Amino acid sequence: MTPSTLRPLAQDWGIGGPGGTLSVAGRRPYPNGRTEWKARAMRSALVIGGTGLIGRAVALRLLSAGWNVSVSGRDPRRMPTELTAAGAELVLLDRDDPAGLAVAVGTGRDLLVDCVCFTAAQARVLLPQLSSVRSAVMISSKAVYIDDAGNHINSASSPRFKKPVTEQQPTMKPGDMPYATPEGYGANKVAAEQVLLDSGLPVTVLRPSKVHGRRANPPREWFFVKRALDRRRSVLLAGRGEGGDHPSAAANIAALVEVVAERPGCRILNAADPDVPNGLTISRVVAAQMGHIWHEILLDEDAPHDLGWHPWHHSPPIVLDTTAAQALGYRPVGNYADTVADEIDWLVDNVAVDAAWTPPGIDPETASSWFNYAGEDEWLRKPRVSR
Numbered sequence: 001m002t003p004s005t006l007r008p009l010a011q012d013w014g015i016g017g018p019g020g021t022l023s024v025a026g027r028r029p030y031p032n033g034r035t036e037w038k039a040r041a042m043r044s045a046l047v048i049g050g051t052g053l054i055g056r057a058v059a060l061r062l063l064s065a066g067w068n069v070s071v072s073g074r075d076p077r078r079m080p081t082e083l084t085a086a087g088a089e090l091v092l093l094d095r096d097d098p099a100g101l102a103v104a105v106g107t108g109r110d111l112l113v114d115c116v117c118f119t120a121a122q123a124r125v126l127l128p129q130l131s132s133v134r135s136a137v138m139i140s141s142k143a144v145y146i147d148d149a150g151n152h153i154n155s156a157s158s159p160r161f162k163k164p165v166t167e168q169q170p171t172m173k174p175g176d177m178p179y180a181t182p183e184g185y186g187a188n189k190v191a192a193e194q195v196l197l198d199s200g201l202p203v204t205v206l207r208p209s210k211v212h213g214r215r216a217n218p219p220r221e222w223f224f225v226k227r228a229l230d231r232r233r234s235v236l237l238a239g240r241g242e243g244g245d246h247p248s249a250a251a252n253i254a255a256l257v258e259v260v261a262e263r264p265g266c267r268i269l270n271a272a273d274p275d276v277p278n279g280l281t282i283s284r285v286v287a288a289q290m291g292h293i294w295h296e297i298l299l300d301e302d303a304p305h306d307l308g309w310h311p312w313h314h315s316p317p318i319v320l321d322t323t324a325a326q327a328l329g330y331r332p333v334g335n336y337a338d339t340v341a342d343e344i345d346w347l348v349d350n351v352a353v354d355a356a357w358t359p360p361g362i363d364p365e366t367a368s369s370w371f372n373y374a375g376e377d378e379w380l381r382k383p384r385v386s387r
């Protein structure tokens with residue numbers, strides 16, 4: 001059978017039995033009990049930045065579905081052993097090197113996932129490679145969205161979105177200022193998105209929110225994990241713990257990427273978990289998994305500023321509308337509590353090996369602002385009428 005007689009792979013995905021013209025190697029069971037008919041030719045993917053948080057999860061998902069996967073990174077020491085064990089190939093590549101990128105992409109890739117596209121210039125470097133790729137995914141961010149007042153997630157003032165944010169929500173204006181800055185991150189992402197989407201090529205822009213998973217940099221759950229490890233007897237939560245910011249499990253993003261691989265298109269999709277736990281719920285998820293019990297101190301507006309702040313403290317909570325992703329076929333692998341368990345295990349296991357271990361992205365400045373135990377204890381010692 002020649003490749004031209006194969007049905008488009010988009011029709012092969014999880015929708016029952018064999019097509020009349022599809023060459024099949026055999027049936028493989030799906031987790032949900034359905035049956036997959038797998039094309040004889042192994043599908044090929046390149047994940048740029050595949051040794052990091054999202055890229056690793058995407059690579060693992062594709063490998064387990066039988067894909068041939070190459071991942072790129074600059075440092076071979078960052079290659080996850082589980083990716084090597086599962087058969088991934090590591091390509092050492094600087095994302096900004098056009099010649100190296102062309103060699104890494106090669107020809108005939110079914111899927112290209114770019115986790116390292118932060119600027120319009122980087123998008124332009126990628127563009128010439130996309131004509132030979134069947135489906136491409138650019139990982140953007142919900143940081144592009146602005147509210148009615150122009151505020152975004154990195155503004156000094158938290159954005160106030162009145163309802164779940166759809167892909168039609170206004171975004172920051174595109175910009176080319178330094179991207180690793182509060183005003184530059186979202187603006188440069190918008191500019192990069194526009195370069196890719198304006199090409200009309202089958203590029204899907206994914207906009208995740210706060211991503212969690214093994215290798216997160218930084219893992220925001222460390223805020224509560226470390227408190228549990230330190231046997232803190234109380235946890236303080238600003239805004240009564242009601243603030244929230246939609247989490248996006250790397251494993252759920254990977255599930256959406258696999259759908260996009262099967263259904264190429266030029267589009268934007270929010271990528272987030274099926275639920276939006278608030279700070280109080282997240283603290284409880286962490287404490288429960290670690291078998292730790294603490295007093296929950298739910299702080300009102302009159303509490304000192306910064307006391308009880310946590311990484312999800314946004315009021316009203318920031319919620320991404322994932323209707324479009326679901327309509328395309330996105331089925332999350334689990335809710336927040338299910339999917340965050342692996343990250344918590346990773347954190348706890350590392351501390352068990354080395355008590356002084358600190359996760360990536362938790363520099364001394366971050367640590368001192370996240371873990372102001374002295375300030376908390378001083379406030380707790382003060383007598384007050386009611387708490």
Ligand SMILES: NC(=O)c1ccc[n+]([C@@H]2O[C@H](COP(=O)([O-])OP(=O)(O)OC[C@H]3O[C@@H](n4cnc5c(N)ncnc54)[C@H](OP(=O)(O)O)[C@@H]3O)[C@@H](O)[C@H]2O)c1
Pocket residue numbers: 048049050051052053054055072073074075076078093094095096115116117118139140141142208209210211212215216217
């Ligand atoms: N993490 C979040 O909460 C979050 C939220 C929203 C959006 N996003 C977006 O998601 C994307 C991926 O984020 P992530 O958290 O998965 O990142 P990450 O864990 O920091 O991983 C980054 C990956 O890219 C590689 N890399 C970095 N610079 C590179 C370069 N110049 N050339 C080639 N490879 C390079 C890294 O490996 P080496 O260092 O070895 O090169 C690593 O494999 C980013 O575009 C980010 O904007 C992330």
